[in-house]
Amino acid sequence: MSIQLNITHTDKKARTGTATLNRKKMRPPAFMPVGTCGAVKSLTTEQLKAIDPDVILGNTFHLMLRPGPELIEAHGGLHKFNGWDRLILTDSGGFQVFSLATLNKITDEGVMFRSPYNGQKHYLTPEKAIHIQQQLNSDIMMAFDECIGLPAEKHAVEKAMIRSLDWAKQCIQAKTKDNCHLFGIIQGGFHHDLRQRSLDETCALPFDGFALGGLSVGEPKDKMDDIVSNFAYKMPVDKLRYLMGVGTPSDIMNAVRSGIDMFDCVMPTRNARNGHLFTHKGVIKIRNKRYKNDFSPLDPDCECFTCRNHSRAYLHHLDKCNEMTGAVLNTIHNLHFYQSLMRALRRAIEAGNLDKYIEINQPIIEEPIP
């Protein structure tokens, strides 16, 4: 059961259509909200369905530590555990192992690390990362790769990239479940020659889709744009293309234009909890006192529950009182904003006017409302 990708429209390098897997659909370009520990923070699955993403992401690192993959497997998989019956993508755990855990040892075989929760020792290998993701019964699993911290010397980037290629093959070997599709990850930092080699060798492997990894890790915007614009379109046209951990609305626009199909990022949810809200006219920092007496909706052009029912003044008040309901309403709005951005990008591709859409909206969307 491979992924059926049906690209119905293209606009230069950009593309849209439908992908079908496990009898469920996703509509690229798609944004996947992050459900770190199973739940998208502050929302119920009912609220999330009203926002209408096709896929959410679960973090293997967090789920393997709490509650543990055995428990989720015994529960019937992550869909049964968290009640989300649409698609679930899981990362491999690699990124968090390298960024959040206390590392003990990295070898060609895998990574020894300690849990940040209780200091317990864990060992993650390519085989184990796939085994765990299959226990979660993920619809899309990610290959386990080595994510090195930046800045790094080119030879270190190269070594990690080569090791990741080796691990990629082991991940493919380890995969046993047909319904758990596996994506390979292209690494190589900001070096074109390394990226090209990683792309060539990764895309020669029988993965169900491909991702650009190692981006959106704190580098300047133009460095990411350089890699995305030079490599996204070179990824296989008949497979889904995923840009991991990205990003801002503007990053997403650029990457869609370069041919990317899938995104995930904590930005809409995390920013929501911090009162940083996206609107069609620019960013609103809701705790700013200018909104105390502002009885207008957060974004008059938005159809979300928050904008249909509440004012900026009420959201300001809830933020000021540190009320959870404020975090919920802000999260509903920001995720709705991201979903409507993706819808707008799909429509623009269908209409063949993506460049124009981006030209008009990109300069406005992330600037504070004047």
Added chain:
Amino acid sequence: MSIQLNITHTDKKARTGTATLNRKKMRPPAFMPVGTCGAVKSLTTEQLKAIDPDVILGNTFHLMLRPGPELIEAHGGLHKFNGWDRLILTDSGGFQVFSLATLNKITDEGVMFRSPYNGQKHYLTPEKAIHIQQQLNSDIMMAFDECIGLPAEKHAVEKAMIRSLDWAKQCIQAKTKDNCHLFGIIQGGFHHDLRQRSLDETCALPFDGFALGGLSVGEPKDKMDDIVSNFAYKMPVDKLRYLMGVGTPSDIMNAVRSGIDMFDCVMPTRNARNGHLFTHKGVIKIRNKRYKNDFSPLDPDCECFTCRNHSRAYLHHLDKCNEMTGAVLNTIHNLHFYQSLMRALRRAIEAGNLDKYIEINQPIIEEPIP
């Protein structure tokens, strides 16, 4: 526009039916979730409507300090501000002034206190408490009374009760809006003679309903039961009877049996956030590790969103990860439990078997599940 109270069934002292005010209905006996700062903590109005309370409570003390009554009035009242279009009851602010604020001075005219948020000085009088509740456009306002700390000497209780009677008359004088109905509060601590005098004199005043105040403030259960069972049924039969700040499911059962129509309490919402969950078989402390591998629903006899969609294991996991979604799901369940308790009590009164319902359920409902 007075409150139309239509008692359709009685069972000994207990009563049910409908009350209509401002073209909205409430069904006594009714439980009112607490929306301290406007929102019922962690829920949207959509989630709250699915739980189906007829009335929610707003705290005048909190709302007068943040965001301030002028702002809410300018916004069109509390219903417009928080998006709740059913009934709203507000307390007078008195209870919190006496329990949360730094008191500067109590005189026959009113109370001077400092805000716990910023130390700012405020002055609350009977007239001002009514003025603020009218600014909030509350459907049911509460008279401003003196709430003394317990234990207290009888003469101090008496003095506060007499002052509250005086303030009650000032509240009635201050009321100018027909749609803002006003309830009087019977005080007198645990002294039958003081309670009787307060009841006689308060109920002789032209209030739209009456409340028992000064209970559920840390006294032993039997002391509260003594006052409720001896005085609730003496309150006017043609007006709504409200027991303030109560309580546990068992307290509510007893009070309904004594003739009480309305309740409010933070227990279902606060306990939810602490993982203390009510079920038809007893209390579940969801963070207990016995629930880690429990894949059954929280309460198999419950129809709420949480019980229909999630397991105890998932709720345990969300609690352990300190996920806001856990607080939301727990709150939905506990409030649903309280609403279904009220529904069951109404049905039992209609069927004339309230005593039997209570006899069967009261011993189980607050004990930990064995």
